[in-house]
Amino acid sequence: xxxxxxxxxxxxxxxxxxxxxxxxxxxxxxxxxxxxxxxxxxxxxxxxxxxxxxxxxxxxxxxxxxxxxxxxxxxxxxxxxxxxxxxxxxxxxxxxxxxxxxxxxxxxxxxxxxxxxxxxxxxxxxxxxxxxxxxxxxxxxxxxxxxxxxxxxxxxxxxxxxxx
Numbered sequence: 234x235x236x237x238x239x240x241x242x243x244x245x246x247x248x249x250x251x252x253x254x255x256x257x258x259x260x261x262x263x264x265x266x267x268x269x270x271x272x273x274x275x276x277x278x279x280x281x282x283x284x285x286x287x288x289x290x291x292x293x294x295x296x297x298x299x300x301x302x303x304x305x306x307x308x309x310x311x312x313x314x315x316x317x318x319x320x321x322x323x324x325x326x327x328x329x330x331x332x333x334x335x336x337x338x339x340x341x342x343x344x345x346x347x348x349x350x351x352x353x354x355x356x357x358x359x360x361x362x363x364x365x366x367x368x369x370x371x372x373x374x375x376x377x378x379x380x381x382x383x384x385x386x387x388x389x390x391x392x393x394x395x396x397x
């Protein structure tokens with residue numbers, strides 16, 4: 234039998250404890266041994282705690298990915314609007330100049346906020362951008378509606394992941 238090293242991965246330790254528990258449960262005669270029962274009850278409890286910790290790490294990693302997707306989509310909205318604002322075509326730059334002040338109320342600094350504050354600010358930005366008075370300006374600028382829709386999708390995915 235191989236030794237379990239102290240620098241083993243958490244998942245390896247969890248797998249080893251699960252296999253030990255399976256081997257113990259397969260031997261019905263061992264259940265009557267009070268010493269082994271106590272030991273394996275402890276192993277079962279600790280194994281469950283390790284499994285929960287692994288799930289939390291995975292969820293946190295998925296939240297980080299979802300948060301990064303929101304950041305990418307948010308930067309895209311700001312970049313597209315700034316690009317149109319700098320355009321020499323009057324119709325496009327005028328429409329962008331209507332939308333840019335709305336986005337600028339929030340600035341990209343919201344990306345440095347904690348999850349709750351960032352999420353609230355993104356929701357407020359999306360609400361502001363969905364105002365009927367801005368629809369005409371959004372429709373004039375190709376790609377802006379799509380950038381906003383991408384931000385909405387990323388934000389929704391982040392919220393769902395956060396609820397999980």
